[in-house]
Amino acid sequence: xxxxxxxxxxxxxxxxxxxxxxxxxxxxxxxxxxxxxxxxxxxxxxxxxxxxxxxxxxxxxxxxxxxxxxxxxxxxxxxxxxxxxxxxxxxxxxxxxxxxxxxxxxxxxxxxxxxxxxxxxxxxxxxxxxxxxxxxxxxxxxxxxxxxxxxxxxxxxxxxxxxxxxxxxxxxxxxxxxxxxxxxxxxxxxxxxxxxxxxxxxxxxxxxxxxxxxxxxxxxxxxxxxxxxxxxxxxxxxxxxxxxxxxxxxxxxxxxxxxxxxxxxxxxxxxxxxxxxxxxxxxxxxxxxxxxxxxxxxxxxxxxxxxxxxxxxxxxxxxxxxxxxxxxxxxxxxxxxxxxxxxxxxxxxxxxxxxxxxxxxxxxxxxxxxxxxxxxxxxxxxxxxxxxxxxxxxxxxxxxxxxxxxxxxxxxxxxxxxxxxxxxxxxxxxxxxxxxxxxxxxxxxxxxxxxxxxxxxxxxxxxxxxxxxxxxxxxxxxxxxxxxxxxxxxxxxxxxxxxxxxxxxxxxxxxxxxxxxxxxxxxxxxxxxxxxxxxxxxxxxxxxxxxxxxxxxxxxxxxxxxxxxxxxxxxxxxxxxxxxxxxxxxxxxxxxxxxxxxxxxxxxxxxxxxxxxxxxxxxxxxxxxxxxxxxxxxxxxxxxxxxxxxxxxxxxxxxxxxxxxxxxxxxxxxxxxxxxxxxxxxxxxxxxxxxxxxxxxxxxxxx
Amino acid sequence: xxxxxxxxxxxxxxxxxxxxxxxxxxxxxxxxxxxxxxxxxxxxxxxxxxxxxxxxxxxxxxxxxxxxxxxxxxxxxxxxxxxxxxxxxxxxxxxxxxxxxxxxxxxxxxxxxxxxxxxxxxxxxxxxxxxxxxx
Numbered sequence: 058x059x060x061x062x063x064x065x066x067x068x069x070x071x072x073x074x075x076x077x078x079x080x081x082x083x084x085x086x087x088x089x090x091x092x093x094x095x096x097x098x099x100x101x102x103x104x105x106x107x108x109x110x111x112x113x114x115x116x117x118x119x120x121x122x123x124x125x126x127x128x129x130x131x132x133x134x135x136x137x138x139x140x141x142x143x144x145x146x147x148x149x150x151x152x153x154x155x156x157x158x159x160x161x162x163x164x165x166x167x168x169x170x171x172x173x174x175x176x177x178x179x180x181x182x183x184x185x186x187x188x189x190x191x192x193x194x195x196x197x198x199x200x201x202x203x204x205x206x207x208x209x210x211x212x213x214x215x216x217x218x219x220x221x222x223x224x225x226x227x228x229x230x231x232x233x234x235x236x237x238x239x240x241x242x243x244x245x246x247x248x249x250x251x252x253x254x255x256x257x258x259x260x261x262x263x264x265x266x267x268x269x270x271x272x273x274x275x276x277x278x279x280x281x282x283x284x285x286x287x288x289x290x291x292x293x294x295x296x297x298x299x300x301x302x303x304x305x306x307x308x309x310x311x312x313x314x315x316x317x318x319x320x321x322x323x324x325x326x327x328x329x330x331x332x333x334x335x336x337x338x339x340x341x342x343x344x345x346x347x348x349x350x351x352x353x354x355x356x357x358x359x360x361x362x363x364x365x366x367x368x369x370x371x372x373x374x375x376x377x378x379x380x381x382x383x384x385x386x387x388x389x390x391x392x393x394x395x396x397x398x399x400x401x402x403x404x405x406x407x408x409x410x411x412x413x414x415x416x417x418x419x420x421x422x423x424x425x426x427x428x429x430x431x432x433x434x435x436x437x438x439x440x441x442x443x444x445x446x447x448x449x450x451x452x453x454x455x456x457x458x459x460x461x462x463x464x465x466x467x468x469x470x471x472x473x474x475x476x477x478x479x480x481x482x483x484x485x486x487x488x489x490x491x492x493x494x495x496x497x498x499x500x501x502x503x504x505x506x507x508x509x510x511x512x513x514x515x516x517x518x519x520x521x522x523x524x525x526x527x528x529x530x531x532x533x534x535x536x537x538x539x540x541x542x543x544x545x546x547x548x549x550x551x552x553x554x555x556x557x558x559x560x561x562x563x564x565x566x567x568x569x570x571x572x573x574x575x576x577x578x579x580x581x582x583x584x585x586x587x588x589x590x591x592x593x594x595x596x597x598x599x600x601x602x603x604x605x606x607x608x609x610x611x612x613x614x615x616x617x618x619x620x621x622x623x624x625x626x627x628x629x630x631x632x633x634x635x636x637x638x639x640x641x642x643x644x645x646x647x648x649x650x651x652x653x654x655x656x657x658x659x660x661x662x663x664x665x666x667x668x669x670x671x672x673x674x675x676x677x678x679x680x681x682x683x684x685x686x687x688x689x690x691x692x693x694x695x696x697x698x699x700x701x702x703x704x705x706x707x708x709x710x711x712x713x714x715x716x717x718x719x720x721x722x723x724x725x726x727x728x729x730x731x732x733x734x735x736x737x738x739x740x741x742x743x744x745x746x747x748x749x750x751x752x753x754x755x756x757x758x759x760x
Numbered sequence: 761x762x763x764x765x766x767x768x769x770x771x772x773x774x775x776x777x778x779x780x781x782x783x784x785x786x787x788x789x790x791x792x793x794x795x796x797x798x799x800x801x802x803x804x805x806x807x808x809x810x811x812x813x814x815x816x817x818x819x820x821x822x823x824x825x826x827x828x829x830x831x832x833x834x835x836x837x838x839x840x841x842x843x844x845x846x847x848x849x850x851x852x853x854x855x856x857x858x859x860x861x862x863x864x865x866x867x868x869x870x871x872x873x874x875x876x877x878x879x880x881x882x883x884x885x886x887x888x889x890x891x892x893x894x895x
Contacts, residue, residue, distance in 0.1 A: 135876060137841070234813055234846050241845045244880045257882035265827050265853040270816030270846055277882065 062114050064439075064468060069110045070163045074156070076103040081152045084145055092133070092140040098249045100148070101130040102292075105242070107155060109296035112237060118168050119158045125180040126151050131242075132184060134249075147183060150176055221283030221309055223290060228276040228302040235271045238297045246293045247281060254280040283307065299446075377473065380433055384620055387423075387430050388716035394423045395737030427714075431472070431618055438516045438525070439467035441480045445487060449512060452491045459498050459509040460491060466516035471523045472618035478595055479525065479615065482588040486527040486611050487512060489585070494531030494609055504606065506530065522597075522639055523617055528610035534603040539563050561601040562699050565589045593748065595619065596637065596731065598697075614639065622744060624715050626736075627693060627706040630680040633742040634706070635715055635734060640747040642694040642701060644709055649688045660687070662703050664694060671703040672754040677729065678743075683707040697748030704750070717744060729753040803829065804868075806836040811847030819847060823854040830863065838869025843877050852886050859888070 080103040083096045108123035126148075132138040154176050161168045225247070229240060247253050255277060262274040281290065287305060294303050394416075401409075401416045442464050453460040471479075495501075495510035502508050515526045536557070543549040543563050555563075563569060567586040592599045597615035616622060616639065624635035625644075643664075653661050653668065661668040671692065675682035684690055684707065692703040715734035720727065720743075731746035805826060811819055826833050835851075855865050867889065878884045 135873070137872065239813075239844045239846075241848070241877050241881055248880060253880075255880065255882035257886070259852060259856070259883075259886060262849065262853050262856070265820070265824055265850070265857045268820060268850060268853050270820045270850060271813060273845065273849070275845070275849060275852075275881070275883075 061464075061467075066114060066163075069114060070159060073107050073110065073159050076106060077152055077156050077159075079103060081149065084148050084152065087140055087145055089140055089142050089145065094134075094249070097130070097134050097140075098246075101127065101134050102246070104130055105246075106292075106295070107159075109237075113296075116158075116162050118170070118173060119155065119162065122151075122158065122173055122177050123155065125177050125184070126155075129180050129184050134245075138183075144183060147176075147179055151180065221307060223279075223281040223283060223285060223287070224304075224306050224308050225279040225281065225290060226277075226302070226304045227279060227294070229273045229297065230300050230302075231269075231272040231274070233273045233297060233300045236297075236300050238300060240273065240275065240277065243293050243297065244277070244279070247279060247290065250285045250289055250293075251282040280308075375433075377434075380430070384430055384434070387427050388620070391423055391427060391716055392735045392737070392739075394419055396739060399737040427621075431621070432470075434473050434618070435470035436473055436476055437468045437470050438476065438479075438523075439464075441476060441483060442467050442514055442516075444480070444484075445514060448484070449487065449491065452488065456491065457497065458491065458495050460495055461509055461511045463511055463513040464515075465513070469516040469518060469523060470617075471615070472620070474619050475523075475595055475615055475617070478591060479613070482591045482599075482613065483514070483525065483527065485585070485588045486613075487514070490527060490529040490531065490609070494529040494533075496532050500532075504532075518617070519614070522614050525613045525615065526610060527613075528608060530608040533605045533607055533609050534561065534564070534601075536560055536605065542569070557603075558699065561603065564601070565599075593698075596622070596639070598639070620717060621714050622717055622732075623712065624734075624744060625693070625712050626710040626742065627674075627691075627704075628683075628708040628710055629674045629678070629706050630682045632678070632680050633710060633736060633740065634674065634678075635742050635744040636693055636695060636704065636747070637731075637744065638712065640695045640697055640745075642696050644691055644693045647687050647690075647692050649686075652687055662692060664701070664703070667701070669694065669701050669703045670754070671705055672750060673705045675705075675707075677750070677754060677757070695747045695750075697746075697751055700748075700751055702747070702751055702754070704745075704747075715742070715744065803831045804834045804836060807840045807871075809839055810842045811840060811851075812842055812844040813846040816846040816850060820850050823850055827854055827857050828861065828863075832864035832866055833858065834866045834868050836868040837871040837874050840869075840871040841873055843871075843873050845881065848874075848877055848881055848883055848887075852883050855887050 080100050083099045083103075087093070087096050087100075104123050104127045108120055108127055111117075111119035111123065129138075130148075133140060133144075138144075154173055158168050158173060160166075227240070227243070229238075233240070244253065244255065256279070258276040258278065259274070261276065262268070268274065287307075290305055294301065297303075398416050398420060401412050404412055445464070446462055449460055449462040490512045495512065496504070496506075498508035501510060511530045513526070513528045515528070517524055539560055540549065540555065540563075543560075544551055546569070548563065548566065548569075549555060565585045565588075569585070589599050592613050592615070595615050596619065597613055600612040600614070601609065602612070603609035616637075622635070623638040625638055625641055627634050627636055647662060651662050652671070653663070655661060660671045662671055671687070673682075673685075674680070675685075682690070687705060690705055690707050691709055692705055693709075694701060694703050715736075717732040718734055720730060720733050723733075727743075729746055729750040729752070730743045731749070732744045733741050734744060736742050803826075805822055807819075808815065858865050865888065875884075875889065878887050878889050883889075
């Protein structure tokens with residue numbers, strides 16, 4: 058269940074250096090005597106996040122140093138310590154030291170410990186001095202926040218209730234404190250963002266004798282004004298992630314604003330896509346309420362706040378709509394370019410060669426442009442994977458199993474839309490592996506396996522697709538039980554013998570479950586068929602491999618994007634169709650002898666010891682073919698839903714990436730067709746959906 | 761950067777060599793005081809400079825010794841400079857348990873840190889801090 062953190066190191070260094078620049082800038086602006094609370098908050102946040110990050114990554118020297126620094130800054134922030142020239146100098150020196158430490162760690166060089174410990178000592182001295190010398194300096198008036206603690210009778214001020222507000226439910230797990238997170242600090246940061254209403258839930262706090270001092274028993278319900286950016290709130294809880302339940306929801310205003318003002322988000326507001334390789338913090342939270350219209354800066358709207366200027370320089374947030382628009386335009390360009398290329402190939406004359414060279418260059422540039430735009434939409438699959446360690450731990454505990462979760466290939470990138478839809482199927486599969494796959498520790502030991510089972514999630518690119526694999530080293534599928542169950546349900550005749558793939562196919566049948574008792578996890582038979590349907594909706598396929606006693610593997614193959622498909626164009630009469638490459642097994646020319654005619658009109662071809670039904674596309678789509686004789690055309694062996702068929706076509710035209718235009722959005726659903734595209738000559742080609750074709754064909758045969 | 765360059769020598773002048781040992785001593789003094797000090801009288805509890813997770817075990821022991829005591833317990837917070845969630849949580853459990861048993865807790869002295877922290881965590885009512893501190 059360990060996540061390889063080294064992959065985040067670069068991002069951490071990059072962000073830390075940027076943050077230190079911001080901190081330095083803020084320090085230089087800090088007025089001795091009357092410090093701007095905003096600046097102190099900025100400085101504090103930098104120290105806090107570097108501390109959290111370095112502690113997470115095990116850079117203990119940096120963590121220890123920043124801890125001292127943070128303590129000092131906390132004093133400044135709470136107003137118990139004035140900002141003096143000496144102090145701001147000390148803080149600037151701290152920036153230098155932190156930068157040097159980060160550079161050293163980054164370059165895997167030793168840290169100058171002497172310099173660090175000297176300065177750390179100075180920091181400690183400064184803290185101790187202030188604690189002694191100025192006990193009465195606590196002036197909440199100079200502090201950076203206002204707290205409206207909700208009294209039992211009063212509640213929040215009525216004026217505040219009218220405006221939209223954030224409601225934050227923060228329920229730390231017991232171990233939050235032990236992990237070095239202090240809710241007090243988080244709430245203080247929240248209070249710095251705006252007027253904070255606090256209500257504590259102390260119901261879980263046991264009698265004093267039972268309190269473990271290192272555990273956290275309190276939970277909070279908080280409210281902040283609606284103009285605070287959601288990102289800023291999430292950032293406060295960033296380091297507590299995984300150690301608390303957190304929900305942030307937007308409460309609409311009661312009357313103050315006209316309804317339209319809230320209902321019409323500008324494009325920038327609509328679900329911002331984290332474009333950079335930022336830490337997966339915000340993407341993990343389920344529901345995204347519409348964020349407030351503010352820059353993604355952690356500092357509350359202060360035009361001169363240095364964080365907004367420096368902290369975000371590495372990436373920008375762009376709305377998905379804008380990218381889709383761009384994508385669409387690029388798609389149109391691709392079509393125009395294909396049209397020009399086709400035209401250009403017919404030209405003759407002195408300049409024809411130059412024209413074609415230019416068109417060739419245009420095509421290359423087009424492809425690059427298309428790929429760049431696609432890459433903007435790509436996010437690493439770690440955004441999905443990151444939810445699993447916690448889930449596996451909880452499930453394993455509940456089921457009394459010992460399970461290690463292995464994650465590999467988290468950096469594999471795929472389109473955001475695909476990414477969003479792959480989460481649920483994966484959750485199903487992982488749950489299944491834990492519930493059905495991995496045996497209890499006793500059973501495992503009895504079978505000669507280690508007590509701890511392994512669930513492995515892997516992702517990798519294969520051609521234009523991404524393969525996501527969920528495997529476990531559990532008991533594998535129980536052939537006999539599945540067969541018995543299928544016979545009992547009448548899915549299989551009492552004397553039928555089934556091959557392994559056919560048995561595997563059974564678990565995808567809706568309502569099929571072999572679990573002896575339904576748990577709240579799985580066993581109700583609604584899982585696998587939904588998984589397959591979801592995967593199919595994404596244009597992907599799911600395969601299952603299982604070895605009794607050794608475990609099972611589910612392999613999901615998905616297109617990297619839903620906007621473009623790698624296709625094989627085939628000719629049927631005067632029409633062109635696109636067969637997705639992912640569905641094609643092989644294409645071949647048939648000999649007259651390779652075909653067997655069965656009763657009725659159906660024909661089968663012999664293919665590697667198997668007999669595959671032949672679907673004549675011209676019949677299915679009512680097109681006049683070049684030839685009706687099977688040996689004069691070609692057969693494309695295609696696979697869908699675990700079944701293979703031969704598609705009879707006149708000719709293969711070529712492979713190309715095509716931009717998918719939704720037929721359903723523009724016309725309506727047709728069985729066997731997943732979409733359409735526009736070819737270079739301006740004509741429309743239908744993109745075939747092989748599983749749908751098989752269904753359509755079998756319905757025709759049956760009719 | 762300009763400000764900074766000017767300030768560096770100023771600081772050096774302000775803190776000549778001998779300053780360090782003195783400072784070191786004060787760190788030690790602070791460390792000693794930060795322990796939760798058990799006061800001479802049983803009914804009084806004087807909190808140290810720090811009541812944080814690091815001192816929580818000791819604080820719990822001190823509080824647990826007094827939670828069931830029938831006489832009023834006076835908690836002196838005048839030395840308190842830092843308190844965190846762990847410390848406040850213990851105090852909250854202590855005050856609540858005493859109140860449930862009909863026993864009295866009184867606060868003595870003022871501690872801005874306690875006030876602020878209890879306010880932020882929404883524990884002021886539970887700690888009965890409202891009118892008590894400073895009495």
